[in-house]
Amino acid sequence: MKEILDAILASDSSDNSDRSAADFAALPLPESYRAITVHKDEAEMFAGLDSRDKDPRKSLHLDDVPVPELGPGEALVAVMASSVNYNSVWTSIFEPVSTFSFLERYGKLSPLSKRHDLPYHVIGSDLAGVVLRTGPGVNAWHPGDKVVAHCLSVELESSDGHNDTMLDPEQRIWGFETNFGGLAEIALVKSNQLMPKPAHLSWEEAAAPGLVNSTAYRQLVSRNGADMKQGDNVLIWGASGGLGSYATQFALAGGANPICVVSSEQKADICRSMGATAIIDRSAEGYKFWKDEHTQDPKEWKRFGKRIRELTGGEDIDIVFEHPGRETFGASVYVTRKGGTITTCASTSGYMHEYDNRYLWMSLKKIVGSHFANYREAWEANRLVAKGKIHPTLSKTYSLEETGQAAFDVHRNLHQGKVGVLALAPQEGLGVTDHEMRAQHLPAINRFRNV
Numbered sequence: 090m091k092e093i094l095d096a097i098l099a100s101d102s103s104d105n106s107d108r109s110a111a112d113f114a115a116l117p118l119p120e121s122y123r124a125i126t127v128h129k130d131e132a133e134m135f136a137g138l139d140s141r142d143k144d145p146r147k148s149l150h151l152d153d154v155p156v157p158e159l160g161p162g163e164a165l166v167a168v169m170a171s172s173v174n175y176n177s178v179w180t181s182i183f184e185p186v187s188t189f190s191f192l193e194r195y196g197k198l199s200p201l202s203k204r205h206d207l208p209y210h211v212i213g214s215d216l217a218g219v220v221l222r223t224g225p226g227v228n229a230w231h232p233g234d235k236v237v238a239h240c241l242s243v244e245l246e247s248s249d250g251h252n253d254t255m256l257d258p259e260q261r262i263w264g265f266e267t268n269f270g271g272l273a274e275i276a277l278v279k280s281n282q283l284m285p286k287p288a289h290l291s292w293e294e295a296a297a298p299g300l301v302n303s304t305a306y307r308q309l310v311s312r313n314g315a316d317m318k319q320g321d322n323v324l325i326w327g328a329s330g331g332l333g334s335y336a337t338q339f340a341l342a343g344g345a346n347p348i349c350v351v352s353s354e355q356k357a358d359i360c361r362s363m364g365a366t367a368i369i370d371r372s373a374e375g376y377k378f379w380k381d382e383h384t385q386d387p388k389e390w391k392r393f394g395k396r397i398r399e400l401t402g403g404e405d406i407d408i409v410f411e412h413p414g415r416e417t418f419g420a421s422v423y424v425t426r427k428g429g430t431i432t433t434c435a436s437t438s439g440y441m442h443e444y445d446n447r448y449l450w451m452s453l454k455k456i457v458g459s460h461f462a463n464y465r466e467a468w469e470a471n472r473l474v475a476k477g478k479i480h481p482t483l484s485k486t487y488s489l490e491e492t493g494q495a496a497f498d499v500h501r502n503l504h505q506g507k508v509g510v511l512a513l514a515p516q517e518g519l520g521v522t523d524h525e526m527r528a529q530h531l532p533a534i535n536r537f538r539n540v
Contacts, residue, residue, distance in 0.1 A: 090119055090274055093167050094513050097219050100233065101520055113221065113232035118165070121153045124273035125492045126209040127180055132187040145181035145496035151489060154211060157269050157277045160201045161225045164280050166236065168218040168512040169292035169520060171271040172483075173492065174300045174331070175437060178500045180212045180265060181493075185440070188212075191266040198244075198259065205268040213272030214240035214264040217286055217295035217520070218513070227280040235286040235520070238278050239467035240300050242267050253313060254463040262461060271296075272492055274512050281464055287475040288523035293509035294534060295520065297483040298335065298474050301507065303462035305335035306470035308432045309410055310343065313466070314459045315432045319344035321407040324397065324424065326417055328365065329356040331499075331507045332435070334482040334537070336410045337363050342478050345408075348400055359505060362536050367400040369393075378420050385443065390423040397424055408432065415439030427452040434459045477530045482506030484537040486517050506537040 093116050127148055135143040159165055180188045188210055196206025220234040230236070242263040243254045250257025264270025269277035286295045308314040309323065317323065323340045327333040328349030340347035341364050348367045349360040357368045376393055380386045397406060405426035411418060414436025421431050422444040433456060436442070449456070462470065473479040486509040487495040498504045511517065521527055527534070 090122065090513065092116055093221065094515070097167060097169065097513070098519070100219070101522065110231040110233045113219070116221065118156055118221065121155050122274040123489060124152055124154045124211040124275075125213065125489065126150050126152045126154065126211055127183075127188070129187075129189045129208045129210075132183050132189060135182060140182060140184060141501075143182035143184070143500075145178060145500055146493035148181045148183070149493040149496060151492070152209065154209065154273075156275060157204055158201075159222055159224045159277070162227060162280055163224040164220050164227060164230060164278055164283060165222040166216060166218045166238065166276045166278060167221050168216045168271055168274055168276050169514040170217050170296040170486075170509055170511050171213050171273075172215040172293075172297045172299070172507050172509045173272075173495045173499050174214050175435065175499060176214055176262060176265040176300075177212050177272065178496050180210065181496050182500070188265060191261070192268055195261065195267060207268060211269050211273050212264055213270035213276070214262060215296045215299040216271035216276050216278075216512075217292045218276070220283070221275070223280065230280055230283050234283075236283045237286050237295050237299055237471060238263070238271065238276070238282045239284060239303050239462065239464070239471070240264060241282065241461055241464060241467065242279055243281075255307075255313070255460060272489070272510060272512070274489075284468055284471045285475065286520070287471070289477065289521060289526035289530060290474075290481060290534070291518050292514045292520035293486045293511060293517055294481040294483050297481040297507040297509055298471070298479070300461070301332045302335045302474065302479065303467040303470045304434060304459070305332055305339055305410075307462035307466045308434055308459035309336050309339050309408065311462070311466050313463075314457060315408040315410075315430045317343055317345055317408060321345040322348060322401050322404055323408045323410060324348045324350065324406045324421070325410045326350050326413050326421075328368075329359040329505055331482065331504075332412055333410065334359070334363070334506050335479065337365055338479050341365065342473070346401065348397055348406065356505065359537065369396060369400070376420075378417065385419045387423070387445070390420045393420050394424040405429070412436070413438045415442055418442040419444040422454065422456075423448050425452075425454050428454065430455045430457055432457045432459050477526060480530065480533040480536065482537045483509050485509070486511060
């Protein structure tokens with residue numbers, strides 16, 4: 090890997106590097122690489138434990154694994170940096186199911202997909218790095234290209250996926266429902282996952298937006314989600330977190346009015362630094378939407394709705410950006426205006442949502458399910474990052490060896506924004522090629538650092 094790393098670092102040193110695609114294509118591939126994995130024979134290691142007590146530091150391993158075979162329409166990428174998403178936590182604690190069931194199912198699709206069905210799973214759904222090899226049929230990307238990857242892996246052999254690739258029956262989340270993910274020194278991706286790396290960002294900064302930025306774009310901005318417009322009041326749960334921080338930025342950039350819900354004054358300050366002014370600290374104001382495990386409290390919904398109207402000049406919510414799930418969903422449905430929209434994904438507090446259907450059906454509200462993003466949506470979300478309209482929310486970076494701790498911190502909500510992981514990059518701050526643009530946006534880029 091040293092020769093590959095030296096070539097990449099040399100290409101970082103100037104916008105006019107004389108290394109060609111042929112030079113990168115001539116670099117020898119190693120037989121193996123370091124990767125973060127879970128093991129199939131440990132899938133029951135947390136049986137009987139509550140989710141909170143399942144520790145990713147015990148299940149995540151740093152292994153040497155063979156470089157996978159490169160197929161048509163695919164690329165091998167040298168990963169300089171990656172990041173931890175909540176799906177990496179789910180994989181590490183084997184919830185809601187072991188991801189080996191996904192790999193087994195994918196392995197039955199074709200002889201080539203059989204590669205993914207292994208006794209180990211290389212995880213991770215983000216990367217920033219450099220293309221090393223491309224397979225037959227790849228024309229748009231070449232060895233040496235600096236890229237980020239979005240995490241939609243799709244076959245596109247069915248007509249169902251051609252208006253919206255997220256509807257393809259063989260749609261999968263790379264690094265979660267496929268093998269050879271981005272928390273590794275090398276990753277295998279489909280070429281239609283690749284997008285240009287923003288030139289003003291370091292490797293770890295460029296790796297951070299991928300999954301959450303694209304997810305927020307589809308859920309809030311795209312016509313496949315809430316189709317947000319100027320002036321909309323948008324309630325954003327967890328507005329300083331990995332997903333909510335991008336939703337907050339999209340709302341502000343799109344002329345909407347974000348009402349940011351957070352759980353501490355520190356998180357409120359983060360929202361203010363992004364430009365938000367309507368902020369609810371749910372911990373300080375003591376909202377408890379559940380009386381006990383089985384019973385919600387409509388009085389708390391009403392109190393919450395009243396607080397929202399105080400912040401909006403008497404208006405109700407047009408769009409709720411929902412991702413906590415069970416804990417907040419009843420309140421979300423209640424506070425949405427007549428004809429408004431609740432867009433939902435993730436459900437990190439529980440999948441079994443409960444709400445009073447009278448407030449939905451009698452007020453003609455809509456619940457829209459949203460899951461990641463198609464290639465076009467991901468491309469547009471990345472384009473806004475590259476233009477400096479949306480900024481990474483990276484708060485802390487770990488080494489590859491520390492990925493278990495990074496996943497633990499995300500699992501316990503000990504982080505802000507996104508946490509990055511250095512793969513091949515030997516230190517933070519490398520990979521920037523547009524220094525003028527970086528200087529222009531540096532305060533926003535550093536907003537989440539050392540939070």
